[in-house]
Each structure stands twice: as structure tokens, then as C-alpha cells.
Amino acid sequence: MDKRTPWIFTLLLVTTVNSAPVLGEASFNVIASFSVIEDLVKRVAGDAVRINTIVPAGEDVHRWEVTPPNVLAVEEADIVFYNGYGLEPWMRHVKAMAGDTLTLTALAEDADYAPLAINTGHYKGDPNPHMWMAPEGAAAYIDIIAQTLAQHYPEKAADFKTRAADTREALAALDQQVKERLDGIPQTNRVLYTSEAGMAYFAHAYNFEYASIWGVNHETLGSAQAMETMNRRLTEQRPPALFYESTVPFIHMDALARSAELTLSGPLYVDTLSASDGAAYNYPAMLRHNAELLHKALGGAREE
Numbered sequence: 001m002d003k004r005t006p007w008i009f010t011l012l013l014v015t016t017v018n019s020a021p022v023l024g025e026a027s028f029n030v031i032a033s034f035s036v037i038e039d040l041v042k043r044v045a046g047d048a049v050r051i052n053t054i055v056p057a058g059e060d061v062h063r064w065e066v067t068p069p070n071v072l073a074v075e076e077a078d079i080v081f082y083n084g085y086g087l088e089p090w091m092r093h094v095k096a097m098a099g100d101t102l103t104l105t106a107l108a109e110d111a112d113y114a115p116l117a118i119n120t121g122h123y124k125g126d127p128n129p130h131m132w133m134a135p136e137g138a139a140a141y142i143d144i145i146a147q148t149l150a151q152h153y154p155e156k157a158a159d160f161k162t163r164a165a166d167t168r169e170a171l172a173a174l175d176q177q178v179k180e181r182l183d184g185i186p187q188t189n190r191v192l193y194t195s196e197a198g199m200a201y202f203a204h205a206y207n208f209e210y211a212s213i214w215g216v217n218h219e220t221l222g223s224a225q226a227m228e229t230m231n232r233r234l235t236e237q238r239p240p241a242l243f244y245e246s247t248v249p250f251i252h253m254d255a256l257a258r259s260a261e262l263t264l265s266g267p268l269y270v271d272t273l274s275a276s277d278g279a280a281y282n283y284p285a286m287l288r289h290n291a292e293l294l295h296k297a298l299g300g301a302r303e304e
């Protein structure tokens with residue numbers, strides 16, 4: 001018994017330490033569906049909230065499968081921030097396990113920002129989910145994040161409001177910066193051909209002609225018909241470059257580029273941020289990286 005006492009004592013001590021709040025008074029748990037939403041939620045929440053992200057950076061948000069650690073995180077959460085408009089087909093599992101006390105917030109669906117329709121593929125005509133790819137769309141997410149956090153944690157509402165206002169300002173500055181960089185691309189070269197329709201809001205915001213092989217990454221990728229349609233378009237229009245995204249199979253755009261003898265450039269970041277030491281380590285870096293890539297591939301004017 002003497003030998004067991006220290007053992008039990010240690011166990012109790014470890015249990016006590018582990019159950020203590022790690023972030024001081026912070027005991028709010030929220031979930032972000034993927035890395036871009038995690039970044040936006042962090043900007044509003046600061047250190048007051050613990051954020052658990054379902055789809056890790058680098059993975060495709062469309063084609064994720066919910067893991068046991070995801071399930072445990074959802075069970076502990078107060079709010080799940082997700083994009084909606086079908087971006088996360090796996091959210092049906094999260095919804096099925098959600099109890100009455102879990103708030104599910106679909107940022108794109110609740111945002112005060114006009115959705116664009118998907119213009120090709122199986123989901124043609126549905127709202128295009130990639131609204132965050134325009135800084136004004138991301139700013140509309142910020143408003144919903146701030147409102148939702150304030151409803152749940154009213155004692156922190158003033159902090160959330162201040163942080164949301166600062167973030168909106170930063171996003172407006174980013175928007176201007178990206179616009180100025182892209183203004184260096186001649187109008188005739190402002191054509192953005194990608195695998196998925198994920199850059200639609202970006203193209204709309206910065207005045208690019210836009211086309212993609214398929215609509216969203218969770219449909220059939222690169223059907224014979226879709227490849228033929230794009231091939232015909234490329235042969236007729238011969239854009240200066242084609243682009244692929246970090247989360248899609250490379251083979252479709254690569255085959256089209258080689259067949260039409262066009263330059264292939266990438267990766268664009270859309271459905272995920274990069275790792276923390278990569279080019280798209282946060283939301284502004286992601287947009288700046290994409291703008292830089294387009295500028296280089298589409299014959300942007302050189303730096304004065």
C-alpha cells in the first residue's frame with residue numbers, strides 16, 4: 001500500500017493539471033471546419049477562445065472524412081463555424097451528432113454578401129461556396145463570427161467587436177493591395193482558367209474572365225465531357241497560362257496544358273491554407289500569393 005500511494009497521488013495530480021483551463025479564464029471551445037475559417041475566427045476571437053479545426057491545413061475541405069478526434073472535439077464544442085453552401089459534405093455527420101446546445105453557424109449562408117452561382121458541372125446553378133476568396137466576402141464572414149461569439153460569450157463582446165472592426169479594416173487594405181498588384185496585368189490577359197470553380201469570387205472581385213473544368217472538388221473530377229469543353233475553349237482562346245490549385249489532382253490541367261501547348265502555373269491556394277512555413281500561411285498571405293502568381297504568369301508589368 002505504501003508503494004501504491006505515490007502512484008495514485010501522481011495520477012491525481014496529473015488529472016488535476018490536465019483538467020485545469022489551459023488559457024487562463026478561456027474555457028470556450030469552438031470548431032472551425034477548415035484552415036481558412038480557423039484563421040478568420042482567430043482574428044476575431046483572439047486568445048479568449050480555444051479553436052479546434054476539423055480539416056487540417058493542406059487537406060481538401062471538400063473531400064474530408066470525419067475522424068475520431070474530430071468527433072471528440074465536436075462533443076466538447078459550443079459552436080461549429082463552417083462555410084456551408086455544400087462546401088463540407090461531411091458536415092452531415094457533425095449535424096447528426098450535434099446536441100441541442102451546439103450552435104452550427106454556416107458563414108457563407110449567413111453572410112451579407114451576394115452569392116455567385118456555380119457555372120459548370122454537376123452543381124451548376126447552386127450557390128458557389130468559395131465566398132471567402134474575395135476579401136469583401138471574408139469581411140462578411142467576420143461580421144457573423146463576431147455576432148455569434150458575442151451571443152455566446154457576452155462578457156467578451158466588446159473585445160470581439162473591436163477585433164472584428166480591426167480585421168475589417170485590414171481586409172479592406174488587403175483588397176486594395178491585391179487590386180493594385182493585379183492592375184499591372186493587361187486587360188487582354190486577365191483570364192483565369194483553373195481546375196475547380198474556387199476562384200470565381202476572386203475573378204469577379206478583380207475583373208478576370210473565368211472558367212474551370214469542374215464546379216466543386218466533391219463532384220466527378222475531369223469527366224471526358226468537361227475535359228473536352230475546356231480543351232475546345234483553350235484551343236480557341238489560347239490564354240497566356242492555365243492554373244491548378246494546391247488541393248486538386250494535377251493531371252487534368254497538366255494534360256490540357258500539354259495538349260494545347262500552354263503554360264501551366266500554380267499552385268493557387270483556395271480550399272486550404274499552406275503549412276505555417278509555406279506561401280499561404282494565413283489568409284492575407286494566401287491572397288497575396290495568388291495575386292503574385294497571376295501577376296507573374298499573366299504578364300503583369302514589372303515593379304517600377
Ligand SMILES: [Zn+2]
Pocket residue numbers: 062130196198216217270271
Ligand atoms: Zn473548393
